[in-house]
Amino acid sequence: MESKHDNKSQNYELFIQEIESTDDYWGPTFRAIYDGDEEQKFMELLDGRIKQHDRDIEKMCNYHYQGFIDSIRELLQVRSQAQKLNTEIVELNTSLQQSSERVMEKTEELVKARKVEANIAATIQSLQSCLPVLTTYSKLQKQMKEKRYYPALKTLEQLEHQYLPRVANYRFSSQMKESIPKLRENIKEASMSDLKDFLENIRKVSARIGEVAMRHTSEQLIVDPGIIKKKKKKAPHPPNPFTGEVDKEEGLDVDDLSAQDLIDFSPVYRCLHIYSVLGSRGDFETYYRKQRKQQATLVLQPPTNMHESIDGYKMYMHSVLGFFVVEDHVLNTGNGLIDRTYLDELWSFAVGKIVNTLRTHSAYCTDATLMLKIKNLIMLFITTLRNYGYSVNQVFEVLHEIRDHYNEVLMQRWVGVFREILDEESFLPAEVETQEEYDAVVSAFPFHDDDLDNSPFPKTFPFSPLVPNVYQQVKEFIYACLKFSEDLGLSQGEVDDMIRKSTNLLLTRTFTGCLSSVFRKPSLGLTQVIQIIVDTRYLEEATVYLEEFVSNITGCRSELSLRAGKEAGGHLFGVARDDAEKQICEKLKRKLDEFVELEAYDWLLVEPQGHASSFITDLIAFLNSTFTSFTDLPGEVAQVACKSACEHIAKSLMGMVLNDEVKQISMGALQQLNLDTIQCEQFAASEPVGGLEEGSLLCYFTDLRQLLDLFMSWDWPTYFHDYGQENSKYQHVSPNTAIILLEKIREADKKTVFSVLKKSERDKKKLLETVLKQLRQLALTASQQQQ
Amino acid sequence: MAKTYDYLFKLLLIGDSGVGKTCILFRFSEDAFNSTFISTIGIDFKIRTIELDGKKIKLQIWDTAGQERFRTITTAYYRGAMGIMLVYDITNEKSFDNIKNWIRNIEENASADVEKMLLGNKCDFPEKRQVSKERGEQLAIEYGIKFMETSAKASINVDEAFFSLARDIKTKTEKKLEASNPPKGGHQLKSYEPSRKQTNWLSKCTIL
Numbered sequence: 004m005e006s007k008h009d010n011k012s013q014n015y016e017l018f019i020q021e022i023e024s025t026d027d028y029w030g031p032t033f034r035a036i037y038d039g040d041e042e043q044k045f046m047e048l049l050d051g052r053i054k055q056h057d058r059d060i061e062k063m064c065n066y067h068y069q070g071f072i073d074s075i076r077e078l079l080q081v082r083s084q085a086q087k088l089n090t091e092i093v094e095l096n097t098s099l100q101q102s103s104e105r106v107m108e109k110t111e112e113l114v115k116a117r118k119v120e121a122n123i124a125a126t127i128q129s130l131q132s133c134l135p136v137l138t139t140y141s142k143l144q145k146q147m148k149e150k151r152y153y154p155a156l157k158t159l160e161q162l163e164h165q166y167l168p169r170v171a172n173y174r175f176s177s178q179m180k181e182s183i184p185k186l187r188e189n190i191k192e193a194s195m196s197d198l199k200d201f202l203e204n205i206r207k208v209s210a211r212i213g214e215v216a217m218r219h220t221s222e223q224l225i226v227d228p229g230i231i232k233k234k235k236k237k238a239p240h241p242p243n244p245f246t247g248e249v250d251k252e253e254g255l256d257v258d259d260l261s262a263q264d265l266i267d268f269s270p271v272y273r274c275l276h277i278y279s280v281l282g283s284r285g286d287f288e289t290y291y292r293k294q295r296k297q298q299a300t301l302v303l304q305p306p307t308n309m310h311e312s313i314d315g316y317k318m319y320m321h322s323v324l325g326f327f328v329v330e331d332h333v334l335n336t337g338n339g340l341i342d343r344t345y346l347d348e349l350w351s352f353a354v355g356k357i358v359n360t361l362r363t364h365s366a367y368c369t370d371a372t373l374m375l376k377i378k379n380l381i382m383l384f385i386t387t388l389r390n391y392g393y394s395v396n397q398v399f400e401v402l403h404e405i406r407d408h409y410n411e412v413l414m415q416r417w418v419g420v421f422r423e424i425l426d427e428e429s430f431l432p433a434e435v436e437t438q439e440e441y442d443a444v445v446s447a448f449p450f451h452d453d454d455l456d457n458s459p460f461p462k463t464f465p466f467s468p469l470v471p472n473v474y475q476q477v478k479e480f481i482y483a484c485l486k487f488s489e490d491l492g493l494s495q496g497e498v499d500d501m502i503r504k505s506t507n508l509l510l511t512r513t514f515t516g517c518l519s520s521v522f523r524k525p526s527l528g529l530t531q532v533i534q535i536i537v538d539t540r541y542l543e544e545a546t547v548y549l550e551e552f553v554s555n556i557t558g559c560r561s562e563l564s565l566r567a568g569k570e571a572g573g574h575l576f577g578v579a580r581d582d583a584e585k586q587i588c589e590k591l592k593r594k595l596d597e598f599v600e601l602e603a604y605d606w607l608l609v610e611p612q613g614h615a616s617s618f619i620t621d622l623i624a625f626l627n628s629t630f631t632s633f634t635d636l637p638g639e640v641a642q643v644a645c646k647s648a649c650e651h652i653a654k655s656l657m658g659m660v661l662n663d664e665v666k667q668i669s670m671g672a673l674q675q676l677n678l679d680t681i682q683c684e685q686f687a688a689s690e691p692v693g694g695l696e697e698g699s700l701l702c703y704f705t706d707l708r709q710l711l712d713l714f715m716s717w718d719w720p721t722y723f724h725d726y727g728q729e730n731s732k733y734q735h736v737s738p739n740t741a742i743i744l745l746e747k748i749r750e751a752d753k754k755t756v757f758s759v760l761k762k763s764e765r766d767k768k769k770l771l772e773t774v775l776k777q778l779r780q781l782a783l784t785a786s787q788q789q790q
Numbered sequence: 791m792a793k794t795y796d797y798l799f800k801l802l803l804i805g806d807s808g809v810g811k812t813c814i815l816f817r818f819s820e821d822a823f824n825s826t827f828i829s830t831i832g833i834d835f836k837i838r839t840i841e842l843d844g845k846k847i848k849l850q851i852w853d854t855a856g857q858e859r860f861r862t863i864t865t866a867y868y869r870g871a872m873g874i875m876l877v878y879d880i881t882n883e884k885s886f887d888n889i890k891n892w893i894r895n896i897e898e899n900a901s902a903d904v905e906k907m908l909l910g911n912k913c914d915f916p917e918k919r920q921v922s923k924e925r926g927e928q929l930a931i932e933y934g935i936k937f938m939e940t941s942a943k944a945s946i947n948v949d950e951a952f953f954s955l956a957r958d959i960k961t962k963t964e965k966k967l968e969a970s971n972p973p974k975g976g977h978q979l980k981s982y983e984p985s986r987k988q989t990n991w992l993s994k995c996t997i998l
Contacts, residue, residue: 528834597837601798601850621800621850621870625833628863632832 014039015048133173136166140179143186152194153276159186191281194274201270202294208266209302209325210318213387216328217321220387271333275340291340295330299349302326303356310367313376320384323357331391350393358401365405371416371483374409378402378487409487410505414513417480421517424472430531430538433464433471447471449548450541466541467534473514474545480509481553499557506553515579522586529594529629532587533636539580540637584640588647591629595648598622599655607751608671615682616675622652623686630691641692649687649703656680657707661743667751668744670714677711680704706735714744719774726781738782745775795839795848799959800870801952802900804892805877806885807856810911813942814877815853818952823943830855832863840953842960849956868899872963873907873955878926880910880939881918886925893933905958906935909951914941 021032036045139162146155163183170176271291278287302322309315327350334341361381368374381402385395435441441462445451448471455462464470484505488498518535521527601618614620626648630641656676659665687700713722713733722741725731749771752764803811812830817823819836835852852871854864868874876892878885889908896904910926912918923939930937936954940947 528830530830530832594835597835597850600794600837601848603798617870624866625835628832628866632860632863 012048015045018045019049019052133170133176136162136170136176136179139166147186147190147193150193150197150273152190152197152273153280156187156190156277156280159183159190187281190277191283194270194277197270198274198291201266201268202298205266205329206298206301209329210321211325212266212328213321213323213325214317216324216387216391217383220390221383224383224386266329268332268336271337271340275338288340292345295326295341296349299326299353303353303360305360305364309360310364313373313380316364316377316380319360320380323353324384324387327353327388327393328391354393354395354397358397361398361401362404365401365408368408369412369415371409371412374405374412375486378405378409381405406487406501410484410501410508413480413483414505414509417476417509418513418517420476420479421473421514422520424469424476425517425521428467428469428472430467430469430527430534432534433466433468434461435464436461444468444471448474448541449545466538469535470538470541470545473538473542474549477506477509477549478552481506481549481556485556495557499553502553502557506549511578515582518579519582519586522582522589527590529587529590530632532583532590533640536580536583536587536637536640539583543577543580584643587636587640587644591644591648592651594625595622595651595655598625599652599659602659604659604672604675606665606667606672606747607669608675609669610671611674611678613678615679619679619682623682626686627691638692638694642695645692645695646700646703649683649700652683653703653707656683657710660707660710661740666747667753668747669751670748672751673711673714673748677715680707680711684708709733709735710740710744713741714748719770719777723777723781738778738785742775742778742782745771745778749775794846796845797847797960797963799847799849799872799956799963801849801851801873801875801955802867802871803851803853803875803877804864804895805856805875805909806879806882806888809856809877809879809882809885810942811856811875811877812853814875814909814911814940814948814951815851817942817945817948818851821945823945830860832860833867838952840956842953842957845960847956847960849952851952865895865899868896868904869901871900871904873905873959874900875907875909875951875955876935877909877911878921879912880921880923880926881912881915883920886910886921886929889929903962905955905962906933907951907955908933908935908937909947910937910939912941912943913939913946914944 015036018032018036022029025032036042039045139158143155143158143162146152146158162179167176167180275284275287275291278284302325305319306315309319330341330346330349334343334346365374365377368377381398385398385402388395388398433444435444437460441460444464448466450464450466452465455464481502484502485498488501518539521535522532598618598621601621602616603618604616626645630636630645636644656679660668660676684701684704687704691700709732712718713736718733722731722733722736725733726738728734749768752768752771803815805811812834813823815836819838830853833852833854835850837848837850839846839848841847852867854860854867874896876889876896878889880886893906896906908926908930910921910923926939927937936958938947938951938954940951942948
């Protein structure tokens with residue numbers, strides 16, 4: 004029994020273990036317990052066990068209690084600490100939160116900045132690619148502004164081809180691209196407008212250029228008069244042996260430089276360049292030439308009042324010259340802008356105009372001094388043009404024409420000079436009171452007379468001051484003539500010929516003309532005319548010296564000139580002298596007419612006064628005193644004058660007898676006329692002037708004498724008997740004249756009432772009628788014979 | 791031929807050289823003036839017809855040379871003269887002084903009844919005057935003749951002088967004609983006897 008019990012207790016232990024060890028599936032264990040019937044014992048054992056466990060738990064709880072309290076205590080401690088920690092952490096968190104907030108901000112900023120940075124970088128990059136375009140463009144603008152069109156054009160090209168493609172996607176670039184052709188056009192226009200400015204300027208300046216060129220020429224002429232010829236002969240510079248280039252610069256003289264100095268030619272070159280670059284060089288050439296041609300036409304149009312003063316001519320020539328100097332310069336430097344042919348053509352067109360202008364305008368000129376100035380100007384003009392290589396022969400010819408005109412003008416001037424001399428001239432022999440005065444006259448006029456030389460002062464020359472004055476003036480005239488011919492390149496022969504011709508004209512035409520206007524003056528007395536005759540004779544004698552004078556000047560052989568001189572001298576002053584001689588007769592006749600007008604014949608005079616009529620006595624006395632006063636009158640002139648006076652008196656007297664208005668003439672009146680005629684005949688016979696042939700004055704009264712004789716002697720038988728015979732006593736009495744006078748006498752006879760009553764008177768009357776009849780018959784046959 | 795005038799008076803201009811005789815004549819005959827001095831040689835004359843009281847009078851005026859050398863020629867013309875103009879230059883004392891010589895010339899050569907007149911020429915030139923008008927007047931009174939100051943240049947009194955002289959001659963001539971026409975006789979002598987006396991008497995006065 005004990006082993007059986009112990010076995011049983013062991014089972015129970017197992018069971019409990021089983022239950023303790025498992026949490027569930029307690030069923031089989033319970034069943035096994037319940038199946039073994041010992042449940043009470045098990046219960047006891049279980050209780051025992053629970054009790055044991057409780058004890059264990061109690062023991063254990065007792066054991067762990069202090070620890071437990073400590074732990075709780077500790078736990079409490081931990082809890083507060085944890086709480087503390089927690090707040091700390093929260094605080095930390097907020098502070099962290101706060102501090103990180105700024106960081107966050109900064110970070111954001113940083114991010115932004117980074118972004119901006121990146122953008123900037125990108126911008127810079129793109130800008131850098133655009134920049135050259137813009138700089139080029141601005142360069143272009145600048146160049147345009149500075150009018151450097153050619154570089155501008157280059158820049159434009161660069162811009163177009165190099166830079167713009169790189170930045171094609173910008174709007175401005177496309178705009179630029181669009182504007183390029185416009186710019187090009189602008190450049191073209193701008194350069195053209197520059198050219199236009201140039202053309203305008205050149206028009207203003209070209210006169211100055213011409214003036215400078217002419218001044219240079221004149222300076223050159225002063226420095227070296229031979230330079231023109233040298234220049235002409237100077238060959239063009241030989242080409243440089245190294246480069247083969249013709250050294251142009253050296254060849255250009257100062258004038259070219261001046262032209263360049265005066266005006267900037269660059270617009271032309273630039274424009275030419277630009278147009279060449281733009282491929283329209285041809286257009287440009289045509290344009291330029293056309294413009295210049297138009298300018299030439301303008302330049303060649305002379306100022307309207309050019310002929311008035313030298314300034315007008317100067318202006319004209321300066322402009323023309325300036326024009327051609329410029330063209331020459333352009334020809335030389337213009338790179339073929341104009342060529343020789345063009346210029347030659349232009350020049351030949353111009354030269355015609357110039358010639359015409361100078362011709363017409365100089366023709367208006369009436370001032371010799373001005374003409375000389377013009378001539379010098381033209382000479383300078385010609386020389387300068389020739390220096391520039393223009394052919395000037397035509398202009399030169401005009402100069403010759405102007406010279407002819409100049410001589411005409413000179414003659415006009417000398418008309419004034421002569422007139423002045425003549426106006427102031429008293430036509431009295433020149434009187435000198437001192438040796439100086441004497442020398443002055445002798446030096447002015449080639450005259451020598453020993454008697455005069457030795458005679459005491461005051462001395463009287465045979466001629467009036469007119470002679471030395473005119474002689475001097477002729478010399479002056481010759482000098483003046485010469486002045487124009489100077490450096491005209493004429494041969495001595497030509498000059499000589501010209502002077503001779505002009506002098507001849509001056510004396511035969513101008514001087515004579517002036518004298519004849521003097522003759523027309525009513526105040527000019529006979530004395531003066533006589534002195535003029537004397538003067539012209541002295542002048543004529545001095546012609547030889549004038550000839551010598553001309554020969555000395557021109558250097559022509561004196562033989563030739565003297566011979567020519569004598570030919571010319573024959574009528575140099577001769578015309579004037581002839582005129583003066585004619586005048587003396589005219590003046591005398593006019594005086595005689597005045598006497599004749601005073602005639603107061605009573606044509607019905609019964610008895611003559613017994614002495615000559617007073618007008619005839621006065622007239623004869625006047626003639627006598629005139630011819631005795633005029634001792635200076637050269638013999639043959641006096642003779643001619645005296646003859647013409649007698650002829651005139653005779654004619655006047657005859658005219659009175661035959662005058663239609665005198666209807667009746669009494670025998671008494673006829674006797675009175677006879678008395679007067681006798682007076683005249685006495686005068687004629689008295690040899691009032693020496694050197695006349697005997698009877699040469701009387702012959703003028705023959706007609707009248709025979710007529711008077713016939714009627715006084717009533718010698719009709721002889722008249723009819725001798726009629727037609729050469730030695731007839733009444734040869735000069737024509738039947739017609741006789742008829743006229745006879746009829747007048749018949750009329751006068753009718754008045755005497757008583758005559759009819761007397762037989763003798765009746766017979767006389769009958770006779771008269773018969774004579775008249777016969778005379779009429781004679782006249783009839785005479786006229787028939789004539790027919 | 792019908793006579794173109796009623797009277798012909800011959801007048802004579804005398805006086806020193808340069809007093810302006812020719813100019814006076816030129817002014818009277820042509821109404822012109824020429825300032826250049828041209829001395830007359832020998833003798834010259836001009837004719838002008840004037841009208842006085844409806845009568846046409848031809849004046850033949852002889853212009854004589856003042857220069858001594860022509861004296862013989864010129865004195866021959868005194869006799870025929872019916873009126874004589876004695877001319878002096880108011881700017882030339884000597885020409886005035888010489889008037890008495892000219893008067894003597896007249897007395898010696900001219901007919902006794904010649905009408906005379908004294909002219910002081912160049913009165914347009916007062917700044918150079920040497921002979922006062924009063925002296926001229928005085929001298930004229932002494933000789934019992936008329937006096938005028940003239941200027942040929944300014945045309946002062948030239949016509950007046952000639953007209954005055956011509957009128958005096960005309961009056962005298964007409965008186966003579968009246969006297970000689972119906973009762974012919976010795977009246978003629980009487981007409982100019984007194985004038986002769988007068989001049990003589992006056993000239994004596996000057997000598998005294």
